[in-house]
Amino acid sequence: MLRAIFALILLISVGFSEPTPFGQRITNEQMQGIADTDEVIDIDPSLIYQNIDPIELVLTSQIKERSIYIYQPFTLNLTANTDKVLDFDMNLTMRSTDITWLNPKPLWKKKSAGIYETTIHLIASSAQSNIDALTLTLKRNGIFVQNKTIKPDLPKIKNIQLRTDFANFVGENLEIKMVKSSKFNEYSNLTTIELASKNGNLSLFQIPGEFQKQGFDSLKGDYKNQTGIYFIISDNNKTNINFSYYDYTQNIFKELNLDIKLQDNDLSTQVPLNPKEGEFRLYKELSIYIAIILFLLLFIWKKSYYSFIIAVAFIAYAIYDNKPFSEAKLKANSKIRILPMPNSTIFAIAAKEQNVKIITKNENFTKIILQNETIGWVENESIK
DSSP, rough: OHHHHHHHHHHHHHHHHHHHHHHOOOOHHHHHSSSOOOOOOOOGGTSSSSSOOOOOOEEEEEOOEEETTTOOEEEEEEEEESSSSSSSEEEEEEEEEEESSSSSSOEEEETTTTEEEEEEEEEESSTOEEEEEEEEEEEEEEEEEEEEEEOOOOEEEEOOOOOOEEEEEEESSEEEEEEEEOOOOSSEEEEEEEEEEEEOGGGOOOOOSSOOOOEEEEEESSSSSSEEEEEEEEETTOOEEEEEETTTTTEEEEEEEEOOSSSSSOOOOOOOHHHHHHHHHHHHHHHHHHHHHHHHHHHHHHOEEEEHHHHHHHHHHHHHHHOOEEEEEEEOOEEEEEETTSSSOOOEOOSEEEEEEEEETTEEEEEOOOTSOEEEEGGGGOOO
16 A cells, blocks of 8 residues: 555656646656556446447338239338447348248348338249248347347238249230340251330249240349340241230230241341341441442443442442351350350350351350351350
8 A cells, every 4th residue: 555655656746847848747767666556456347347238129021012913023121120329230031932032132221220121022932932030130340249030921922823825924014125036056046035024023034835945144123124135045947936924913914926037047146136236237238339339330420440449349348248157266165155245145165176157246256156057156255
């Protein structure tokens, strides 16, 4: 006790003896001269550490639709009350039967202090679809805090008297924007379809029937408004494809028919499906032919050899532009795709370097004919 009093007196005396502009300071040498105390400090820990009450997490759900059909998107609104002003990392997981989760990583919005809201979009694929557990886990700085599991109520799920041509789509509208068919190989045709949907889920879309292959090469948007490029590889003796979808706003099946007509009987560019590109090429070819005729007439009329040279140049360009194919080599291990898109379906990989024929180019991709007469797209870098 005497040592503590002595240290306090020394501290006060040094402070008053060496004033500084900003107050009193003790040098390092003076601090070393102060002896440690051996007194036992008996203080209630509750006065030092603040107790944090456990978080009482409350998770509730509310259905938006009273009744739905199978394959029809529906909505659950979720509210989480964390009972704290603190921010958390919020992770939502689901255990379910015959339920497709359309937005598995929903964004939580803070409604007020400690209260968060989000919306999840789901699809039931059977009348027995069920959510067994919906769990919200709270973490802070990567450390688990608490979780809460509920079993939410679902809308009444109504069955549909399915037809054999049903394409697994229920929505407000399904529209075919464009259809193009071309030769895939000696025995098969490739049909590409541009689809647009409203209030439905195209990811489950599948046309019933015996096809060599089918599926989406690209999908954009969400269930409210969605577009996609769908491809079908079918036998070359198939001339039409029929399927149906269910319009829940009118409670009826609607039929859609596709006629398979090869664009130029064997080889045509498969995408983009925009008809303006075909129109542009037609106008370009007409302009070239008109220019050739005009310059030849000028040559005949005015005996202008410059007109003749220009006409010959246009003729040479027209021949070059319309030549059937050019030869090239395809590098080994090159990926051959259905469509000229980076994420397009890969239907073959070149086992070794081989000779191919080039049909056309589309930006970063080249359309080729393989040695087995199959037609596909490869990246420009794959061509020697």
